[in-house]
Amino acid sequence: MDKIDFKTQLATFYSAPNGSFVTVDMPAMRFVKINGEGDPNRDPAYQRAIEWLYSLSYAMKFASKTASGKDYVVPPLEGLWWADNPDDFVGRRKHLWQWTMMIMVPDFVERPLYEAALARSRDKLGEPPVSLRLEPLDEGRCLQTLHVGSYDDEGPVLARLHHEIMPAMGMTFAGPHHEIYLSDARRTPPEKLKTILRQPVRSAG
Template identity: 65%
Template sequence: MKKIDFKKTLKPLYNPPAGEFASVEVPQMQFVKVDGDGDPNTAPTYRSAVEWLYGVSYATKFAAKAALGKDYVVPPLEGLWWADDPKSFITRAKDQWRWTMMIMAPDFVTRDMFENAVAKTSGKLGQPPQSLRLEPYGEGLSLQTLHVGSYDDEAPVLARLHGEVMPSKGMAFNGPHHEIYLSDPRRTEPARLKTILRQPVSIEPALLTPALRA
């Protein structure tokens, strides 16, 4: 049985360049999701969310293998991040952050598989988070780059994206900041962490310079 690795089959989504922002069209996919808020380093709900996401994701993986004969590598953890003031990501005011943590579930994972996986994981972790769900999510046109380094070193990269790259392209925000964690922070030193930074965008004609409009 061949194991599917979505980082390879969906390579444009998981292999952006480092040091520059590339455009990518992100299709609709389904995800296991949990919502929360606050500093991910200290909020107990964050740790619980990640435990549940991995528990359910591995349970659905084994269910798909048994029922459908389809095996796959569980995709990386991802996070959608937003705040009332986007500058809080540059200033790293983490207590102001809101988040949705998620892991992609292949389209052949059914709702029955998901619900059975939740029930199975409940036997280990207890009552599931109220916001735990399986739902589609699509972003469309986005800019993304590969960041190598600690999470707190993202601030200058995001400042350049928001203050230079997006305005120069006549682009506006079209969804929350998105991160995809390619490294395990428990086993990787901060300077070597690999994180995809993605921002869904829209083209705003009013923001274009005359030269760009032409």
């Protein structure tokens, strides 16, 4: 059986035009998630969270292939980002950020496979972060665009979204800023990084 690649199967959710925002209506999807706060470039808890998410995700992938014959490409890393003052996020004041890092889990990976993967990862990595969980995310209507370039160059794009595009559409925030990392930052030059920038919205009226 061919591997399922959700970036292809769910292309509407994992693609967007570069330079403009489009509207997408997101279904509820399940993720493994870990929370944290502070500068992700400085806090070792961020790297530990990423290690755990990938360990679990690959353990679930292999368990699914063995148990049901359903194999898939592990979906991209994603992150929810926010700050008490939204300007602190747009202004890249990272020490004031809060985050939830996460990776999507297919519906056919049932809870027992997750629990077995958790046990295997615990044997390898020790006790998991206390916020680790498997739970749904239901964002509903969102605006999203493709950003090509350094993560630190996102600020002007988000400022335009927050202060021009959303007000012009009569929209306001309905959830934290959401990023989907389509590139491997370890192997991709900063100027070529591809990131989906997504913002859940609702009517401001």
